[in-house]
Structures are given as structure tokens and as C-alpha cells.
Amino acid sequence: MKLIYSGASPFVRKVNVVMHETGQVDDIELIEVMTTPVATPSEVRAANPIGKIPALIRSDGPAIYDSRVICRYLDDRAGAGLYPGESLWEILTLEATADGLMDAAVLMVYEGRVRPDHLIYSEWVEAQWQKVCGALDALEQRWISHLNGPLNMGQIAVGCALGYLDFRHGARNWRAGRGALDDWYAVFSDRASMTASAPA
Numbered sequence: 046m047k048l049i050y051s052g053a054s055p056f057v058r059k060v061n062v063v064m065h066e067t068g069q070v071d072d073i074e075l076i077e078v079m080t081t082p083v084a085t086p087s088e089v090r091a092a093n094p095i096g097k098i099p100a101l102i103r104s105d106g107p108a109i110y111d112s113r114v115i116c117r118y119l120d121d122r123a124g125a126g127l128y129p130g131e132s133l134w135e136i137l138t139l140e141a142t143a144d145g146l147m148d149a150a151v152l153m154v155y156e157g158r159v160r161p162d163h164l165i166y167s168e169w170v171e172a173q174w175q176k177v178c179g180a181l182d183a184l185e186q187r188w189i190s191h192l193n194g195p196l197n198m199g200q201i202a203v204g205c206a207l208g209y210l211d212f213r214h215g216a217r218n219w220r221a222g223r224g225a226l227d228d229w230y231a232v233f234s235d236r237a238s239m240t241a242s243a244p245a
């Protein structure tokens with residue numbers, strides 16, 4: 046199989062962490078690309094009509110895309126149990142919260158890097174940051190107890206989302222007032238799969 050990837054993408058990192066945690070690193074070749082909403086490499090478009098990464102090209106079926114689909118596929122393939130049935134809906138909601146945070150945080154980066162200076166809309170950027178803060182507050186206040194226990198997909202997604210904030214939005218100090226989440230991430234980010242997949 047081939048994974049269309051970029052080391053900077055938090056969505057790709059979710060897949061990468063699952064690959065490490067489930068022992069599938071050697072089964073998947075990495076194809077590195079640079080993609081933005083206004084410059085989609087042909088191999089990305091060929092694998093995913095939406096033009097986003099990650100996309101997984103399988104040898105025994107059509108390419109699959111969206112990190113949520115790929116992570117679930119890899120979990121199923123390895124029988125890894127990252128979506129235990131008794132807490133499935135909580136885990137999927139945690140993953141959705143982390144993915145929503147990443148969507149907003151990634152859009153902020155595109156706004157600064159891709160959009161011409163005279164078109165930058167700072168109110169829109171701040172509104173994206175408010176979405177990030179809403180997700181962080183929900184994690185701190187409502188979801189923190191669900192982040193403990195055996196490894197699951199919700200934890201992986203949240204770990205990748207927080208790692209992306211450190212990578213791209215460090216100056217905004219997401220930790221302020223969110224001590225429980227900070228403590229959780231300090232431990233989680235030390236996992237071998239997280240250090241092996243850290244964005245450079």
C-alpha cells in the first residue's frame with residue numbers, strides 16, 4: 046500500500062501513529078507531497094477527488110481517503126481494537142472534536158501562507174481560533190476522563206491535534222488554563238509512535 050502524505054499534516058500524523066501502534070509501518074510506502082487548497086498535486090487528485098491528504102492507495106481495492114476512514118481501515122486490518130464497542134460513540138466524538146480543531150488550525154495556516162496579503166481576513170482567522178479554543182475547553186472540561194485508559198483512536202486524534210498546535214500555533218499558548226489537558230499531553234506525546242511521527 047502507498048500513503049500519500051506530508052510530515053506536517055496532523056491528519057496524516059493520525060494515520061502514521063496508527064501505523065506505528067498497530068505494527069503496519071513496513072506494509073506502507075510513503076509518497077511525500079506538498080499540497081494546498083490552490084495547488085493540488087496530480088497524484089493527490091488521482092487518489093482523492095477532494096484533493097486532500099492523507100489518501101491510502103491499496104493494492105486490493107480503490108484508494109481510500111479521509112484520515113478517519115484510513116485509521117479505521119488500518120485498525121480493522123490489524124485487529125488492533127482502537128475503537129472498543131463499549132465506548133465507540135465517545136471515541137468517535139473525541140476524534141471528531143480533534144479533527145474539527147485541526148480543520149480550523151490548518152485553515153488558519155493556509156490563510157497566512159496561501160492567501161494574498163491584501164485578501165487576508167483577520168476576523169475570520171480569529172473566528173477559526175475560537176473554534177480551536179471551544180474544542181480545547183470541551184476536552185479540558187468534559188472529555189478529560191475519556192482520554193485515560195487503554196489506547197484508542199480518540200486519544201490518538203487528540204494527541205495529533207495538540208501536537209499541531211505546538212507545531213504551528215505555539216505563540217497562542219493553548220495550555221493556559223488547561224492544566225489537565227497539558228498534563229495528559231505531556232505523557233501521551235512521549236509515546237514512541239508520537240515521537241516517531243513528530244512534524245519537523
Ligand SMILES: N[C@@H](CCC(=O)N[C@@H](CS)C(=O)NCC(=O)O)C(=O)O
Binds near residue numbers: 054081095096112
Ligand atoms: N477531513 C480530512 C482533512 C484532510 C486535510 O484537510 N488535509 C490537508 C492537509 S493538513 C489538505 O490536504 N489540504 C489541501 C486542501 O485543502 O486542498 C481528513 O481527515 O483526512
